[in-house]
Amino acid sequence: MTPGKELSDNNPISQDFSHVNLHQPKWPQDTYVGRAKHFFTVTNPMNLLLSGQALDEAKEIVLRHSKGSLPPGLTEDDLWKAKYRYDSAFHPDTKEKMFLIGRMSAQVPMNMTITGCMMTFYRTTPAVICWQWINQSFNAVVNYTNRSGDAPISNKRLMASYMAATTGAVGTALSLNSLVKKLPSLIGRFVPFCAVAAANCINIPMMRSNELTDGIPVTTETGERIGNSKAAANKAIVQVVFSRIGMAVPGMVIPPLFMNKWSKGPFLKKYPMMAAPVQVALVGICLVFATPLCCALFPQQSSIAVTNLEENLQKELKRRGVASEYVYFNKGL
Structure with missing residues (x-):
């Protein structure tokens, strides 16, 4: 399952993604190369084309991961994609959706x-x-x-x-x-x-x-x-x-x-x-x-x-x- 599909609270966990820490970037941040890879993803202009529904569903996946209630069929790549869609549009401290051009x-x-x-x-x-x-x-x-x-x-x-x-x-x-x-x-x-x-x-x-x-x-x-x-x-x-x-x-x-x-x-x-x-x-x-x-x-x-x-x-x-x-x-x- 990929971000953008309907999620159900009754779906069981299909895989154990407890090893994935979505509070941290995918790449190590103690090196410049790792930070650069992270920001190439965050600043990707294609993220601007995502609909509000796609962003909200990415947010739901990230929140459900923290609660251990992910839907079946979700891959680790899908999880990281949702995390970076979420990061591209929501403020890390306030959790509010940011103004588009900001x-x-x-x-x-x-x-x-x-x-x-x-x-x-x-x-x-x-x-x-x-x-x-x-x-x-x-x-x-x-x-x-x-x-x-x-x-x-x-x-x-x-x-x-x-x-x-x-x-x-x-x-x-x-x-x-x-x-x-x-x-x-x-x-x-x-x-x-x-x-x-x-x-x-x-x-x-x-x-x-x-x-x-x-x-x-x-x-x-x-x-x-x-x-x-x-x-x-x-x-x-x-x-x-x-x-x-x-x-x-x-x-x-x-x-x-x-x-x-x-x-x-x-x-x-x-x-x-x-x-x-x-x-x-x-x-x-x-x-x-x-x-x-x-x-x-x-x-x-x-x-x-x-x-x-x-x-x-x-x-x-x-x-x-x-x-x-x-x-x-x-x-x-």
């Missing part, structure tokens, strides 16, 4: 379109403002959707972070554009990347600023929740900022090198309207690899040394008799 599987199609257009229409002020605004609007949705922990974010905080990131991105882009007017055209093509990098340094910390003030959940190796840690939140946000900037590098650095040369060639001179589609395609090719490979830079369930935790959490660990040197947290994406 899911990691939407990163490639959304970013290739937005980034390609940002890098094509970068010369005029209206175009810079328009595409940087669109990009930061999308980033705000992604950052909120993939936040760490289960604490709600107020509308006031959402609006403040959105406005700050948009202002930072537009201001950086316009300032740099004015500075590079007399420099070679290739230099100007890298202005959008600088603006995106600056905005990421603003948007992510501000969108997740409640984590910095209230902390994020930290757990023992067995999953026992100890409390909320601001130190863990700080580490999580730094890791995500670094990953997001790294994710943007290939798609915003490699295509300009090609486009600077091709823009002087006969094809784009004859068909200038093809510049945007060509650039979008180039960015897409880069993002297919850059997105999962940069998401994999740090473990999703990251760790922090107990000695770096707040004093009250260290005392709580001692009170519970936990002798571990590290605790763990979901870093977000």
Whole structure:
């Protein structure tokens, strides 16, 4: 049986899948290769084509596995397929179905379109403002959707972070554009990347600023929740900022090198309207690899040394008799 077929609570267990731990990825996460394989599956754009019913049935399989009531005919491959369908659409902490364009599987199609257009229409002020605004609007949705922990974010905080990131991105882009007017055209093509990098340094910390003030959940190796840690939140946000900037590098650095040369060639001179589609395609090719490979830079369930935790959490660990040197947290994406 595969995800998508009707499930019945009266079906007996056909096989013993107790050895399969769906709380962990299929591949080991203590190696970069294992994390990369995991994120190639999570960021697969084909997951966006799954219907709501298929996602709900995948969720049911995952939940029934934890209760030991799987239907007959289900293979181990079907079980892992359900797990990754579930992971692609449901938040790991809140368990809620995530907004479609905020899911990691939407990163490639959304970013290739937005980034390609940002890098094509970068010369005029209206175009810079328009595409940087669109990009930061999308980033705000992604950052909120993939936040760490289960604490709600107020509308006031959402609006403040959105406005700050948009202002930072537009201001950086316009300032740099004015500075590079007399420099070679290739230099100007890298202005959008600088603006995106600056905005990421603003948007992510501000969108997740409640984590910095209230902390994020930290757990023992067995999953026992100890409390909320601001130190863990700080580490999580730094890791995500670094990953997001790294994710943007290939798609915003490699295509300009090609486009600077091709823009002087006969094809784009004859068909200038093809510049945007060509650039979008180039960015897409880069993002297919850059997105999962940069998401994999740090473990999703990251760790922090107990000695770096707040004093009250260290005392709580001692009170519970936990002798571990590290605790763990979901870093977000």
